[in-house]
Amino acid sequence: MPGGVQIPADEQPIILMVEQTVGGYAKIVTVISVDLPRVAQATPGDTIHFERVSLETAHALYQDQKKKMEELKNVLASR
Secondary structure, X not given: OOOEEEEOOOOOOEEOOOOOOOOOOEEEEEOOHHXXXXXXXXXXXXXXXXXXXXXXXXXXXXXXXXXXXXXXXHHXXXX
């Protein structure tokens, strides 16, 4: 699943995107889908901070992002 965070033996977290590993590492958290583009832009050495959110909050953030994207799509289509 994109956004899954695995902890391998060296204890350096791996945030999975579309690639997947089969190393059997523990998956400790999942980055919510609205934050995946931000994570994708991170470069080696960047610090990423995590904040716990409820499933309801994750869904609300997704719906808000979806609404904003639809509004943007409509603005661009009207030009």
